[in-house]
Amino acid sequence: MKTLLALAALAALSGCASIGNVQPWEKGTLARSEMTFKDGTLFNRYDDHIYTSREASSGGAGVGGGGCGCN
Amino acid sequence: MTINKESGMAASILSAALMLPGVQAHAEAPPTNGVISVGYLDYRDSQSGLDRIKVHAPSVSIMAPVAGVWSVSGSLVKDDVSGASPRYHTAVSGASHMDDDRKAGDVALTRYLDRGSVTVGAAYSTEHDYVSRALSLQGSYESEDRNRTWTAGIGHSDDKIDPVNQIVTNERKRTTNFLLGVTQVLTANDVAQLTLGYDNGSGYFSDPYKAFDNRPRTRYETTLLARWNHHVAATDGTTRLTYRYYRDSFGVRGHTLGAEYVQPLSDGWTLTPEVRLYTQSAASFYYDPVYDSKLGAPFPPGYNGTGYMSADQRLSGFGAVTLGLKASKQIDKLWSVDAKVSAYQQRGSWRLFHQGSPGLDALRAQTIQIAVNRQW
Amino acid sequence: MKLKMMMLAALLAASSAQALEKGAPAPQFDLPGLDGAIKLAKLQGKVVYVDFWASWCGPCRQSFPWMNEMQARYGGKGLQIVGVNVDAKSDDARQFLTTTPARFAIAFDPQGATPRSYGIKGMPSSVLIGPDGKVLLEHSGFREADRAELESKIQSALGGVK
Numbered sequence: 001m002k003t004l005l006a007l008a009a010l011a012a013l014s015g016c017a018s019i020g021n022v023q024p025w026e027k028g029t030l031a032r033s034e035m036t037f038k039d040g041t042l043f044n045r046y047d048d049h050i051y052t053s054r055e056a057s058s059g060g061a062g063v064g065g066g067g068c069g070c071n
Numbered sequence: 072m073t074i075n076k077e078s079g080m081a082a083s084i085l086s087a088a089l090m091l092p093g094v095q096a097h098a099e100a101p102p103t104n105g106v107i108s109v110g111y112l113d114y115r116d117s118q119s120g121l122d123r124i125k126v127h128a129p130s131v132s133i134m135a136p137v138a139g140v141w142s143v144s145g146s147l148v149k150d151d152v153s154g155a156s157p158r159y160h161t162a163v164s165g166a167s168h169m170d171d172d173r174k175a176g177d178v179a180l181t182r183y184l185d186r187g188s189v190t191v192g193a194a195y196s197t198e199h200d201y202v203s204r205a206l207s208l209q210g211s212y213e214s215e216d217r218n219r220t221w222t223a224g225i226g227h228s229d230d231k232i233d234p235v236n237q238i239v240t241n242e243r244k245r246t247t248n249f250l251l252g253v254t255q256v257l258t259a260n261d262v263a264q265l266t267l268g269y270d271n272g273s274g275y276f277s278d279p280y281k282a283f284d285n286r287p288r289t290r291y292e293t294t295l296l297a298r299w300n301h302h303v304a305a306t307d308g309t310t311r312l313t314y315r316y317y318r319d320s321f322g323v324r325g326h327t328l329g330a331e332y333v334q335p336l337s338d339g340w341t342l343t344p345e346v347r348l349y350t351q352s353a354a355s356f357y358y359d360p361v362y363d364s365k366l367g368a369p370f371p372p373g374y375n376g377t378g379y380m381s382a383d384q385r386l387s388g389f390g391a392v393t394l395g396l397k398a399s400k401q402i403d404k405l406w407s408v409d410a411k412v413s414a415y416q417q418r419g420s421w422r423l424f425h426q427g428s429p430g431l432d433a434l435r436a437q438t439i440q441i442a443v444n445r446q447w
Numbered sequence: 448m449k450l451k452m453m454m455l456a457a458l459l460a461a462s463s464a465q466a467l468e469k470g471a472p473a474p475q476f477d478l479p480g481l482d483g484a485i486k487l488a489k490l491q492g493k494v495v496y497v498d499f500w501a502s503w504c505g506p507c508r509q510s511f512p513w514m515n516e517m518q519a520r521y522g523g524k525g526l527q528i529v530g531v532n533v534d535a536k537s538d539d540a541r542q543f544l545t546t547t548p549a550r551f552a553i554a555f556d557p558q559g560a561t562p563r564s565y566g567i568k569g570m571p572s573s574v575l576i577g578p579d580g581k582v583l584l585e586h587s588g589f590r591e592a593d594r595a596e597l598e599s600k601i602q603s604a605l606g607g608v609k
Contacts, residue, residue: 020218020256024570025533025562029260029302031503034309034333037254037264037298042110042132042442043397043411045146050114050438054417056351056386057317057325060268060296063209063226063248068150068173069201069234100588103505139591217569404546 099213099220101183102142105135108444116415116436118161123434124154145178150198159282159369159382160360161432167280173198179207187212187220194228203230209250217256222266224250234279244274252296260302268294277381282369284381286356292319308334322355323386326423339401345413346394350423353388356380360430387428390421405447411440466566467585473497473576474564478531478554485529485554487576494521494604495576496528499562502543503534504570506589511547513594517601518551524605525578531556533570573597577604 022030029035052058053070114126130148137143150173158167175196182189187210194205209224225248232242252266270292277286295316302309313329329347336342356379358371371380395413402408415436419427467473473495477486487495498514500507511530518528528551532540537555544553556562565574569587575597577583583604586597 022218022256022259024567025559026259028501028503028535030262035262035300035302042108042130043440046112046440054385056323060294060315063207063224063250067203067228067230068196069198
């Protein structure tokens with residue numbers, strides 16, 4: 001029973017492989033910086049810092065950022 | 072300062088301008104170029120027609136590939152903060168005037184593997200009454216066709232608080248954070264990301280400069296972040312959408328919706344307008360500016376010296392809107408410049424779906440940010 | 448138990464792209480080049496190094512000077528490097544070539560039929576084909592450390608040519 005379930009899950013996952021089945025040579029657009037999620041830029045840090053100092057929500061995107069006594 | 076510790080963090084500065092595509096096809100491949108950026112922030116806010124806080128923050132950041140399979144990055148920032156913030160609610164009189172320098176730095180080392188990467192990071196921040204140290208470890212793993220990347224991270228920060236008014240001395244705050252995320256390529260023009268975060272903090276959370284501020288000594292926070300980048304073939308522009316759900320044990324629930332549109336123009340120019348909508352509920356122990364009939368301001372009704380309470384506007388229920396515009400220019404193969412202006416306004420009446428906290432004046436803020444970048 | 452293992456293996460095999468095996472005949476291609484067509488069939492008898500590249504691929508900028516060096520050093524001994532460009536817009540490729548010139552053959556395949564027939568797993572990718580038209584190696588990526596290994600593979604392939 002257990003192995004049948006495992007096989008069914010694997011079959012489902014390989015089906016899932018058809019979502020976003022983009023080939024390596026088709027990734028020209030995805031390579032553009034505005035298409036990535038790399039946002040450790042100076043402006044992102046400034047903005048994150050400002051919002052954390054003026055609102056109660058914080059974080060979401062990274063770990064281990066230091067704190068501050070920001071008023 | 073919340074810092075993103077994703078590997079190859081400065082790769083977004085290596086803009087794929089017509090002349091110099093330097094970005095990797097795989098998110099987790101080592102960078103081919105290094106970059107150094109020098110930036111400046113000018114922030115001012117105002118309330119009730121009076122200026123409140125001004126911040127001038129020069130910073131420098133550097134990212135360098137090392138030995139083909141490593142990269143090192145670091146940044147330094149100095150916040151020059153001055154002005155007055157209210158002692159309670161938006162009270163102008165008796166506002167605590169301050170002038171402080173905060174210096175912060177962080178460094179991260181990434182090792183790129185065949186199908187992923189590992190990053191260790193450290194951050195340090197110091198001001199005259201607050202010192203923060205943090206460490207983090209983050210890893211990523213790509214599927215064989217590199218269309219899906221899993222990310223997991225753990226971080227810990229240790230803060231020491233010693234306010235000048237000596238309301239408390241030698242206090243600490245320790246926070247551990249966890250992150251789990253997945254990035255999925257959807258089509259040749261679409262990529263999405265989902266990240267779950269959990270933070271567990273204990274120690275001193277109160278604001279010593281706010282009157283009678285007494286917050287719980289633990290704080291548990293959960294965040295869910297969803298992002299979607301979509302390239303529009305017709306205009307060659309890209310829409311970047313972000314949604315974040317936040318909830319914590321203080322009773323705060325916040326929704327953030329951000330939308331950016333990156334439009335490349337001729338001659339290496341790029342224009343990026345931005346809109347951000349934010350709404351939050353008040354913390355369970357936040358009290359409105361309605362004061363005890365006998366004791367007067369700033370005492371909450373029925374004040375008896377015990378219990379959690381805060382008159383900090385940041386813990387009230389409100390909505391906020393940001394409008395921003397960024398202009399970037401790729402000057403030549405190596406140099407580029409970015410400039411951004413934004414306007415922010417926060418109002419109790421703008422809270423979405425529910426009543427916001429009454430009785431607080433709107434808070435307005437403007438920022439100007441500039442960065443000069445050089446690759447090598 | 449064995450049946451289940453075989454079913455598992457079949458499922459896994461089905462989900463991954465068809466990569467080329469060593470010793471398999473290299474798929475044919477006939478593509479427009481910078482001056483004239485490039486046909487793999489015409490290069491029979493030479494050791495052919497096929498490199499799949501694009502203007503948006505960072506490591507390609509490092510691989511080009513190395514490929515120029517290899518073509519100069521071993522061209523006389525029977526090596527022919529063919530850089531197959533897979534940019535959707537070939538103009539982007541021509542732009543790349545003005546700043547990073549190629550002293551080897553360049554072919555354009557904007558439809559991506561050739562990388563698909565070779566089962567390419569990453570960008571850039573290179574395939575070394577022997578004089579008999581059979582695949583000797585398939586390599587993904589291009590890092591500093593790869594140069595020596597790739598050059599020695601080219602040398603041993605040429606060693607077999609008389």
